[in-house]
Amino acid sequence: xxxxxxxxxxxxxQAVVNALExxxxxxxxxxxxxxxxxxxxxxxxxxxxxxRVGAFDALAVVAGEVHFGPLNSLTAADLQVGLQxxxxxxxxxxxxxxxxxxxxxxxxxxxxxxxxxPIAYGTAATMTNAAVEGFVRGAAVEMPRGxxxxxxxxxxxxxxxDSYGPYFLGWDPVPAAKAALGFVRSIEGLATGRxxxxxxxx
Amino acid sequence: xxxxxxxxxxxxxQAVVNALExxxxxxxxxxxxxxxxxxxxxxxxxxxxxxRVGAFDALAVVAGEVHFGPLNSLTAADLQVGLQxxxxxxxxxxxxxxxxxxxxxxxxxxxxxxxxxPIAYGTAATMTNAAVEGFVRGAAVEMPRGxxxxxxxxxxxxxxxDSYGPYFLGWDPVPAAKAALGFVRSIEGLATGRxxxxxxxx
Numbered sequence: 360x361x362x363x364x365x366x367x368x369x370x371x372x373q374a375v376v377n378a379l380e381x382x383x384x385x386x387x388x389x390x391x392x393x394x395x396x397x398x399x400x401x402x403x404x405x406x407x408x409x410x411r412v413g414a415f416d417a418l419a420v421v422a423g424e425v426h427f428g429p430l431n432s433l434t435a436a437d438l439q440v441g442l443q444x445x446x447x448x449x450x451x452x453x454x455x456x457x458x459x460x461x462x463x464x465x466x467x468x469x470x471x472x473x474x475x476x477p478i479a480y481g482t483a484a485t486m487t488n489a490a491v492e493g494f495v496r497g498a499a500v501e502m503p504r505g506x507x508x509x510x511x512x513x514x515x516x517x518x519x520x521d522s523y524g525p526y527f528l529g530w531d532p533v534p535a536a537k538a539a540l541g542f543v544r545s546i547e548g549l550a551t552g553r554x555x556x557x558x559x560x561x
Numbered sequence: 562x563x564x565x566x567x568x569x570x571x572x573x574x575q576a577v578v579n580a581l582e583x584x585x586x587x588x589x590x591x592x593x594x595x596x597x598x599x600x601x602x603x604x605x606x607x608x609x610x611x612x613r614v615g616a617f618d619a620l621a622v623v624a625g626e627v628h629f630g631p632l633n634s635l636t637a638a639d640l641q642v643g644l645q646x647x648x649x650x651x652x653x654x655x656x657x658x659x660x661x662x663x664x665x666x667x668x669x670x671x672x673x674x675x676x677x678x679p680i681a682y683g684t685a686a687t688m689t690n691a692a693v694e695g696f697v698r699g700a701a702v703e704m705p706r707g708x709x710x711x712x713x714x715x716x717x718x719x720x721x722x723d724s725y726g727p728y729f730l731g732w733d734p735v736p737a738a739k740a741a742l743g744f745v746r747s748i749e750g751l752a753t754g755r756x757x758x759x760x761x762x763x
Binding site: 402429430431433434435438442446447450451454457473474475477478479480481482483484485486487488489490492493494496497498499500501502503552 | 604631632633635636637640644648649652653656659675676677679680681682683684685686687688689690691692694695696698699700701702703704705754
């Protein structure tokens with residue numbers, strides 16, 4: 360399969376590439392570097408990106424920003440960061456990619472464990488991740504030509520504990536390689552409209 | 562209690578008012594008519610609205626628009642309708658209302674059964690409703706001064722079958738008065754961060 364990985368330079372993105380590239384042609388995509396680049400917050404950038412990609416069998420997104428901060432100073436503008444990047448960036452990659460994807464292909468988006476399990480400072484993440492999962496459930500039932508659409512919802516990954524660990528005290532992290540399994544399940548399996556939740560014991 | 566009902570003129574909104582006004586002071590709010598008016602898509606209108614409302618004990622929102630249409634012609638602009646109205650309209654009513662709400666008060670938002678159970682033409686509704694529920698889960702844990710935050714997720718209501726029935730063939734509708742019970746449970750109970758799902762047998 361020809362598989363596009365958007366966010367290939369990130370912690371989980373690299374693990375997804377590693378898990379797929381022994382069996383498949385993997386096109387690594389980043390915002391500023393990679394086989395191709397795309398700014399997922401820009402529909403025009405996505406259009407230009409797909410003109411260069413051509414036909415493909417699977418697209419995995421392991422990218423998207425959200426704001427972290429306390430509720431008592433949360434603004435509508437803070438929430439727009441996630442809506443524009445992690446939500447609509449991924450949604451537009453799907454909607455605009457429908458013309459290029461081969462019959463029976465798959466899109467796999469990323470949400471995150473905070474969708475179900477909130478933490479302090481995480482309102483925007485919980486809202487945005489839930490919206491991504493809603494889009495996946497909603498759009499999967501109308502996908503044409505056997506195209507599938509899933510999400511992967513990873514917990515905090517071990518490699519990111521230095522950055523985010525203090526927000527996730529008591530959470531059981533998983534290695535990025537485990538989070539990557541969700542993408543492999545989605546791409547190589549038959550599921551659609553599903554959220555693959557990748558987490559530890561708590 | 563002084564309870565604000567935004568969307569008081571709608572089918573479910575009227576039922577919410579009926580269920581509450583025998584025991585409470587209910588302020589009925591609509592876009593164009595009511596005791597007060599507010600355009601929930603406009604943060605400035607919400608600011609002006611709260612200046613007139615003053616302090617209150619509970620706010621229930623039974624309003625918000627989303628686009629319905631097939632996936633194969635769905636655009637980012639179509640999705641923005643729900644993000645701006647049903648999602649951020651409700652979110653801004655909460656964030657901007659935090660200054661006015663009394664200790665131990667409650668906000669109750671509306672999502673909808675499509676959050677969990679998608680139908681044809683419903684991608685925007687599923688995505689938007691899921692986002693509303695995500696906001697509720699995410700923000701509830703950081704609410705100050707004992708303020709609670711819940712959502713009600715009603716299925717298709719009997720009174721709306723003439724308009725929406727063809728999209729919900731086989732679904733078991735409930736009367737709007739049953740959907741209103743979710744708001745009563747949220748306002749009069751102790752729950753927070755919860756989604757009250759109001760539906761029939763299927």
